[in-house]
Amino acid sequence: MERRREVLVGLVVVLGIAAGVFGSIWLKGGWRGGQTELRTAATSVGALVRGAVVKFRGVTVGSVGSIEVLPSGEAVMVEMRVLEELVIPANAAVLLAPESMFGEWQAEILDRGEFGLPPFLDYPEEGVLPGAALPDFSRLTATFDQIARNLTTISDRVEVAFTEETAMNLKGVIDNVSVVSDLLSEIIAQQTERFEDLAEGVDESAQELGAAARAARISFEHFDSLLLGADAEAMMADASAGLRNLRELTEDVGSSLGDMRSAAQRVDATFARVEGLLTALETPDGSFGRLLGDPALADGALEVLAEFRALLADIKENPGRYVTFSIF
Amino acid sequence: MAELLLRPFAAIGNLTLAGLESMGRAWRLFASAAVSIRNTDVWMPLLLPQMARVGVASVPIALFIATFTGIVMALQASYSLTGTIPSYFVGTLVGKTMILELGPVLTGLVLAGRVGANISAELGTMRVTEQVDALETLAYDPLAYLVVPRLLAGIVMFPVVVLLAISIGIAAGWFTALQLLEMSSAEFVKGLRIYYAPWDVWFAVIKSLSFGAVVTGTGCYCGLQTEGGAEGVGRSATRAVVAACMIILCLDAFWAAVLL
Numbered sequence: 001m002e003r004r005r006e007v008l009v010g011l012v013v014v015l016g017i018a019a020g021v022f023g024s025i026w027l028k029g030g031w032r033g034g035q036t037e038l039r040t041a042a043t044s045v046g047a048l049v050r051g052a053v054v055k056f057r058g059v060t061v062g063s064v065g066s067i068e069v070l071p072s073g074e075a076v077m078v079e080m081r082v083l084e085e086l087v088i089p090a091n092a093a094v095l096l097a098p099e100s101m102f103g104e105w106q107a108e109i110l111d112r113g114e115f116g117l118p119p120f121l122d123y124p125e126e127g128v129l130p131g132a133a134l135p136d137f138s139r140l141t142a143t144f145d146q147i148a149r150n151l152t153t154i155s156d157r158v159e160v161a162f163t164e165e166t167a168m169n170l171k172g173v174i175d176n177v178s179v180v181s182d183l184l185s186e187i188i189a190q191q192t193e194r195f196e197d198l199a200e201g202v203d204e205s206a207q208e209l210g211a212a213a214r215a216a217r218i219s220f221e222h223f224d225s226l227l228l229g230a231d232a233e234a235m236m237a238d239a240s241a242g243l244r245n246l247r248e249l250t251e252d253v254g255s256s257l258g259d260m261r262s263a264a265q266r267v268d269a270t271f272a273r274v275e276g277l278l279t280a281l282e283t284p285d286g287s288f289g290r291l292l293g294d295p296a297l298a299d300g301a302l303e304v305l306a307e308f309r310a311l312l313a314d315i316k317e318n319p320g321r322y323v324t325f326s327i328f
Numbered sequence: 329m330a331e332l333l334l335r336p337f338a339a340i341g342n343l344t345l346a347g348l349e350s351m352g353r354a355w356r357l358f359a360s361a362a363v364s365i366r367n368t369d370v371w372m373p374l375l376l377p378q379m380a381r382v383g384v385a386s387v388p389i390a391l392f393i394a395t396f397t398g399i400v401m402a403l404q405a406s407y408s409l410t411g412t413i414p415s416y417f418v419g420t421l422v423g424k425t426m427i428l429e430l431g432p433v434l435t436g437l438v439l440a441g442r443v444g445a446n447i448s449a450e451l452g453t454m455r456v457t458e459q460v461d462a463l464e465t466l467a468y469d470p471l472a473y474l475v476v477p478r479l480l481a482g483i484v485m486f487p488v489v490v491l492l493a494i495s496i497g498i499a500a501g502w503f504t505a506l507q508l509l510e511m512s513s514a515e516f517v518k519g520l521r522i523y524y525a526p527w528d529v530w531f532a533v534i535k536s537l538s539f540g541a542v543v544t545g546t547g548c549y550c551g552l553q554t555e556g557g558a559e560g561v562g563r564s565a566t567r568a569v570v571a572a573c574m575i576i577l578c579l580d581a582f583w584a585a586v587l588l
Contacts, residue, residue, distance in 0.1 A: 005380045012384045016488030019495040020529055027423070027524040051525060100414070104522050 034084035040094035041075040041123035042131030048096050048105040054080045056109040061086050093120045096133040212307045219300045354549045364472035374477035382443050383485025390435045394493035397430050398500030406509045415511050419519025422501035427528045431494035433580050436539035440572035444547040448568035451551025452561040475548045486540025487533045535583050539576050546572040
């Protein structure tokens with residue numbers, strides 16, 4: 001009787017302890033054969049818990065052994081026990097993510113090249129795989145909620161700032177810009193027209209000066225053949241200098257509008273000399289007075305003089321026709 | 329008039345004093361029993377028979393309760409978890425509930441009725457028939473002879489019985505899921521394992537250990553306090569069961585708050 005009781009008690013105790021121990025190991029996922037240890041570091045582990053499954057290409061290959069925040073606080077170290085014969089990729093990483101929509105998380109070993117999206121933490125320690133945790137649904141929801149709040153704030157601010165008055169002011173500014181634009185177009189058109197007029201005037205003046213120069217050259221050729229005395233030579237020298245000045249002036253006016261003012265001054269000086277020369281020529285007591293008896297020569301000289309005078313008077317009266325300064 | 333007004337307060341006072349007195353006597357009894365543990369030659373030969381009575385003899389009723397608890401849990405979980413909730417949560421619910429709550433508490437309550445009443449009635453009878461006094465007269469330590477072996481047997485055997493009950497309850501739930509709920513073994517086991525933590529088993533062991541001490545200790549205390557013949561024995565047995573059940577439920581909440 002005593003023996004039987006001992007056996008019964010022993011049997012019940014052993015069975016009870018065995019049920020507790022082996023049941024616990026079995027529920028924990030033990031007896032998976034030889035196991036090796038893998039470690040990964042991530043900035044966060046989400047809702048991962050000890051005992052969570054470790055998967056590789058969708059197959060359960062182990063479980064999470066321990067989860068510890070590093071003393072520095074910069075990362076969380078996750079220790080995994082996986083099948084010893086498991087061959088993982090050279091650039092393997094560990095993604096911590098929800099296994100389903102009901103809260104349980106898993107650690108998945110994957111090829112980093114095939115799944116490079118999350119910012120994996122490269123922990124500077126030998127044998128520690130890069131790890132990253134996907135945000136769970138609650139965090140995503142919170143983020144979306146924050147975005148919605150920000151949009152609401154922006155919308156409110158726009159609503160406050162963009163009143164009817166602001167819209168009217170904006171419309172006025174646009175209208176003003178339009179008016180200014182029209183005015184600018186008009187001014188540019190006017191300036192263009194002035195340039196064209198100026199170019200035409202300069203062209204006409206150049207032609208007139210050319211004609212005057214040709215007539216003067218013909219007249220002085222006649223003078224040259226007739227002059228004999230010393231005073232005549234001096235006069236001829238003056239006349240020759242005036243003619244050179246006139247030629248240079250003609251070229252300057254024809255080539256550059258920017259030199260018109262100086263050209264006009266030189267024309268003025270030239271005409272002054274020519275006028276002095278012609279006055280001397282018209283003197284009846286001088287050597288030239290006698291030569292003026294030739295009516296053709298006198299007519300030619302008078303014609304040249306008249307043209308010079310007209311040109312000089314025109315330049316003096318309308319300097320803007322020959323020299324113009326403008327912003328546009 | 330004044331006497332009428334004071335009567336409720338007097339009743340409350342009496343109850344409080346009686347409660348405190350009982351608690352004091354109980355703690356004095358347990359303290360004396362702790363001291364009597366040193367008399368190993370007295371209680372050691374009695375430990376095995378008590379383990380057989382408290383533990384082995386309780387296994388059938390504990391497993392019976394656990395079996396049907398597991399079956400009901402699986403069926404009710406399947407009934408409740410509908411819609412988008414996956415069926416493997418039946419396994420989760422059965423496992424978690426059996427390990428954390430129903431296994432220890434139901435077993436404790438059942439054994440409070442069976443073991444607590446048994447011990448209280450036995451010791452109460454010995455008290456009213458003056459056998460306890462005879463032991464004292466014969467220079468036997470009644471605590472080492474009567475209380476210590478029962479207390480230790482309860483502390484040792486309750487966790488064992490509870491672990492067996494949990495295992496059988498889960499197995500019954502598993503069997504029910506396979507046969508009646510059209511679930512596969514893989515689904516049920518997945519649910520069992522998903523939220524399993526080894527600490528759950530330790531939690532169940534700690535609870536059942538405390539329940540064993542409470543059930544046997546209450547039985548011993550109520551039995552040794554028995555007065556008034558056969559009627560008093562019945563009263564003390566009832567008191568032992570009720571007190572043990574109440575303390576078990578209070579301890580259940582206490583451990584949940586402290587350990588989880």
